[in-house]
Amino acid sequence: xxxxxxxxxxxxxxxxxxxxxxxxxxxxxxxxxxxxxxxxxxxxxxxxxxxxxxxxxxxxxxxxxxxxxxxxxxxxxxxxxxxxxxxxxxxxxxxxxxxxxxxxxxxxxxxxxxxxxxxxxxxxxxxxxxxxxxxxxxxxxxxxxxxxxxxxxxxxxxxxxxxxxxxxxxxxxxxxxxxxxxxxxxxxxxxxxxxxxxxxxxxxxxxxxxxxxxxxxxxxxxxxxxxxxxxxxxxxxxxxxxxxxxxxxxxxxxxxxxxxxxxxxxxxxxxxxxxxxxxxxxxxxxxxxxxxxxxxxxxxxxxxxxxxxxxxxxxxxxxxxxxxxxxxxxxxxxxxxxxxxxxxxxxxxxxxxxxxxxxxxxxxxxxxxxxxxxxxxxxxxxxxxxxxxxxxxxxxxxxxxxxxxxxxxxxxxxxxxxxxxxxxxxxxxxxxxxxxxxxxxxxxxxxxxxxxxxxxxxxxxxxxxxxxxxxxxxxxxxxxxxx
Amino acid sequence: xxxxxxxxxxxxxxxxxxxxxxxxxxxxxxxxxxxxxxxxxxxxxxxxxxxxxxxxxxxxxxxxxxxxxxxxxxxxxxxxxxxxxxxxxxxxxxxxxxxxxxxxxxxxxxxxxxxxxxxxxxxxxxxxxxxxxxxxxxxxxxxxxxxxxxxxxxxxxxxxxxxxxxxxxxxxxxxxxxxxxxxxxxxxxxxxxxxxxxxxxxxxxxxxxxxxxxxxxxxxxxxxxxxxxxxxxxxxxxxxxxxxxxxxxxxxxxxxxxxxxxxxxxxxxxxxxxxxxxxxxxxxxxxxxxxxxxxxxxxxxxxxxxxxxxxxxxxxxxxxxxxxxxxxxxxxxxxxxxxxxxxxxxxxxxxxxxxxxxxxxxxxxxxxxxxxxxxxxxxxxxxxxxxxxxxxxxxxxxxxxx
Numbered sequence: 001x002x003x004x005x006x007x008x009x010x011x012x013x014x015x016x017x018x019x020x021x022x023x024x025x026x027x028x029x030x031x032x033x034x035x036x037x038x039x040x041x042x043x044x045x046x047x048x049x050x051x052x053x054x055x056x057x058x059x060x061x062x063x064x065x066x067x068x069x070x071x072x073x074x075x076x077x078x079x080x081x082x083x084x085x086x087x088x089x090x091x092x093x094x095x096x097x098x099x100x101x102x103x104x105x106x107x108x109x110x111x112x113x114x115x116x117x118x119x120x121x122x123x124x125x126x127x128x129x130x131x132x133x134x135x136x137x138x139x140x141x142x143x144x145x146x147x148x149x150x151x152x153x154x155x156x157x158x159x160x161x162x163x164x165x166x167x168x169x170x171x172x173x174x175x176x177x178x179x180x181x182x183x184x185x186x187x188x189x190x191x192x193x194x195x196x197x198x199x200x201x202x203x204x205x206x207x208x209x210x211x212x213x214x215x216x217x218x219x220x221x222x223x224x225x226x227x228x229x230x231x232x233x234x235x236x237x238x239x240x241x242x243x244x245x246x247x248x249x250x251x252x253x254x255x256x257x258x259x260x261x262x263x264x265x266x267x268x269x270x271x272x273x274x275x276x277x278x279x280x281x282x283x284x285x286x287x288x289x290x291x292x293x294x295x296x297x298x299x300x301x302x303x304x305x306x307x308x309x310x311x312x313x314x315x316x317x318x319x320x321x322x323x324x325x326x327x328x329x330x331x332x333x334x335x336x337x338x339x340x341x342x343x344x345x346x347x348x349x350x351x352x353x354x355x356x357x358x359x360x361x362x363x364x365x366x367x368x369x370x371x372x373x374x375x376x377x378x379x380x381x382x383x384x385x386x387x388x389x390x391x392x393x394x395x396x397x398x399x400x401x402x403x404x405x406x407x408x409x410x411x412x413x414x415x416x417x418x419x420x421x422x423x424x425x426x427x428x429x430x431x432x433x434x435x436x437x438x439x440x441x442x443x444x445x446x447x448x449x450x451x452x453x454x455x456x457x458x459x460x461x462x463x464x465x466x467x468x469x470x471x472x473x474x475x476x477x478x479x480x481x482x483x
Numbered sequence: 484x485x486x487x488x489x490x491x492x493x494x495x496x497x498x499x500x501x502x503x504x505x506x507x508x509x510x511x512x513x514x515x516x517x518x519x520x521x522x523x524x525x526x527x528x529x530x531x532x533x534x535x536x537x538x539x540x541x542x543x544x545x546x547x548x549x550x551x552x553x554x555x556x557x558x559x560x561x562x563x564x565x566x567x568x569x570x571x572x573x574x575x576x577x578x579x580x581x582x583x584x585x586x587x588x589x590x591x592x593x594x595x596x597x598x599x600x601x602x603x604x605x606x607x608x609x610x611x612x613x614x615x616x617x618x619x620x621x622x623x624x625x626x627x628x629x630x631x632x633x634x635x636x637x638x639x640x641x642x643x644x645x646x647x648x649x650x651x652x653x654x655x656x657x658x659x660x661x662x663x664x665x666x667x668x669x670x671x672x673x674x675x676x677x678x679x680x681x682x683x684x685x686x687x688x689x690x691x692x693x694x695x696x697x698x699x700x701x702x703x704x705x706x707x708x709x710x711x712x713x714x715x716x717x718x719x720x721x722x723x724x725x726x727x728x729x730x731x732x733x734x735x736x737x738x739x740x741x742x743x744x745x746x747x748x749x750x751x752x753x754x755x756x757x758x759x760x761x762x763x764x765x766x767x768x769x770x771x772x773x774x775x776x777x778x779x780x781x782x783x784x785x786x787x788x789x790x791x792x793x794x795x796x797x798x799x800x801x802x803x804x805x806x807x808x809x810x811x812x813x814x815x816x817x818x819x820x821x822x823x824x825x826x827x828x829x830x831x832x833x834x835x836x837x838x839x840x841x842x843x844x845x846x847x848x849x850x851x852x853x854x855x856x857x858x859x860x861x862x863x864x865x866x867x868x869x870x871x872x873x874x875x876x877x878x879x880x881x882x883x884x885x
Contacts, residue, residue, distance in 0.1 A: 228700045
């Protein structure tokens with residue numbers, strides 16, 4: 001058994017399962033309510049697969065009104081709810097619990113409206129992240145946030161976790177590209193927040209709903225900022241002898257007034273694993289690698305890359321390779337985007353997600369190696385270097401409980417180190433269950449209590465995704481924090 | 484002479500020297516059930532509904548840039564630090580606040596130096612907001628004293644951070660109603676080498692806004708998109724700003740001219756003229772010069788902007804569009820309700836929202852300044868505000884009638 005606790009299921013709810021299912025069936029017809037054990041199993045975990053919990057039932061509503069009816073019903077009955085997009089959370093954000101109803105948005109996945117001139121688009125939130133961009137690609141537009149799971153992950157999940165991606169150095173994360181939502185409260189009220197105007201009136205509730213990890217309510221529709229595609233984009237690959245040199249080059253590029261769309265970093269171990277998998281031509285003799293991508297016309301690309309190359313050379317780049325063709329560019333990105341998958345072929349791993357001030361990079365990388373060495377574990381470092389969002393992959397053996405415990409311990413120490421240097425526990429994956437107990441490392445009890453009061457303003461009975469984000473023993477501010 | 488929109492009288496102003504001092508004053512206000520008016524230097528004091536408070540808490544003595552790290556694209560400053568000081572410190576290192584802070588002084592006839600705290604409280608973004616995001620988008624960390632008198636932080640100094648709820652966004656644009664900001668941290672961006680503005684003359688509103696939208700959907704990264712209607716003998720100007728490295732700028736300007744060519748001849752403005760133009764737009768200068776006129780700031784999808792303005796034509800004294808048409812500034816002649824009876828329904832029909840940005844105190848007490856909210860949204864807003872300020876001691880009534 002693994003280390004992260006979940007609250008014991010409420011036997012009073014479990015005892016009423018049939019009655020609750022009947023109530024749900026009255027609200028959502030036919031296959032929209034999933035009851036059989038076999039079918040529920042598909043929902044028992046997310047991308048933090050070491051943790052599994054069979055939900056009481058799964059509901060897949062087809063309309064906002066059904067979502068509202070189901071939430072109001074669960075609120076009245078005191079049944080916890082776990083909202084679900086595609087279940088790609090790496091932090092256990094969508095992990096069910098035995099006494100909770102999972103409400104999925106997968107049946108609401110339509111594009112509702114596209115206004116190219118205003119650069120906005122209205123979608124149902126069960127649409128995948130890539131599905132949004134695919135729907136407007138023929139018009140020369142795209143949706144900017146691009147989490148690695150973009151093929152599968154939904155806009156609902158992106159909003160819940162305020163997802164980022166490789167290109168947010170230039171384009172921002174979900175919250176910077178979200179203009180309005182249809183939001184359903186636990187009481188079942190349907191609330192329009194924001195819209196297709198560039199700023200929203202009143203207190204910025206949209207801003208705090210985005211990234212609330214499904215703890216405030218459910219978002220069934222969203223208005224997204226869409227952007228015209230750049231004329232062209234081209235990555236360049238640099239090899240460096242050391243991580244320190246690569247880190248210094250990143251700082252120098254940004255300091256020189258150049259903001260590339262993406263700067264990605266890999267260390268030696270990650271280079272080898274990705275190269276074995278993707279054959280992208282990564283320099284195997286390098287101690288660290290940077291992928292820098294810029295956008296613009298062909299002339300602009302040449303010029304920007306020449307500037308960047310000069311800076312990289314000044315900071316000790318030992319090799320460089322510009323993508324000459326679209327295929328070469330795709331290969332360079334394939335190695336990076338498949339990194340987690342490639343890693344998964346050779347080992348189980350836990351992926352940490354702390355962010356640090358980029359100036360502290362060399363010392364933090366050094367510390368990560370020390371921490372993992374002390375546990376006898378290997379670690380591969382892959383991260384978004386421009387914004388300091390680290391992704392150390394701590395390798396372990398899932399069949400060996402001791403190894404998992406060690407990996408979790410190392411992961412925890414790495415995150416503590418991130419906070420110590422002025423960073424944070426999670427840059428884009430979210431807290432979920434994974435980093436719940438570590439929240440006290442970054443926040444004071446006063447700060448956590450304030451956040452919980454905000455949750456309580458939205459969800460007074462503490463039923464929305466209740467076992468996430470906050471340390472278990474601190475929850476239920478109605479009893480504690482509000483005192 | 485008193486400006487017609489001057490702030491409510493403030494008998495007793497306290498200006499603590501540090502965050503702990505802010506905390507003590509808020510706790511005292513809670514204890515005495517004596518609400519506080521919150522302000523920085525007071526340059527935006529005409530914004531919002533009047534506050535009923537015996538005492539004013541000013542953050543203007545909480546000053547100083549506390550972190551400046553250009554290679555990490557980040558700057559922090561205490562709430563009372565003048566915006567100009569932060570901008571100067573950044574400029575020295577070749578960087579800036581990309582959202583182009585909006586300066587309310589000319590609008591309200593106020594003096595003094597706008598502060599970082601006031602900037603955040605008003606989410607005061609200028610023309611570049613159209614592509615670079617608002618102040619709330621650049622804001623990555625805050626420290627504040629809540630209406631419970633507690634010091635909290637949210638966000639931090641790193642630009643990718645989803646640890647805990649994003650209370651940073653709540654603070655931006657909260658007009659001092661959830662907490663007293665004590666420090667703010669922003670993502671910064673490099674100042675491009677050069678800029679130019681393309682101007683198309685003589686288009687009507689609909690054609691002008693259409694040209695702005697056409698420019699915004701090109702890949703040339705237009706960083707300002709405003710339409711200024713004809714005034715007297717001067718023709719209307721459809722203005723599009725480009726900023727970049729010198730060499731790239733030439734390419735992009737030519738490409739944009741080609742895209743817009745069929746809409747009429749374009750002029751290129753040189754750097755000083757371009758800078759001056761956008762500075763004026765970042766102060767709503769095209770509406771100024773008529774102190775008694777009442778001013779609305781309307782947000783709407785650009786594609787519905789010109790049609791909305793056409794409906795408001797009977798009461799328009801002057802107007803202009805920024806943000807590709809997504810932000811419409813209108814001035815009306817003084818009247819009891821600032822023409823809310825016409826403006827509100829028209830804006831709602833266009834699915835936009837309007838703020839009565841300038842009107843005398845009595846008007847702002849009688850007419851909703853901010854867009855009225857649907858009941859469920861109003862309930863959530865009240866509940867979230869109360870989560871920070873249960874006793875209502877911070878700027879009570881500023882955003883909504885009590």
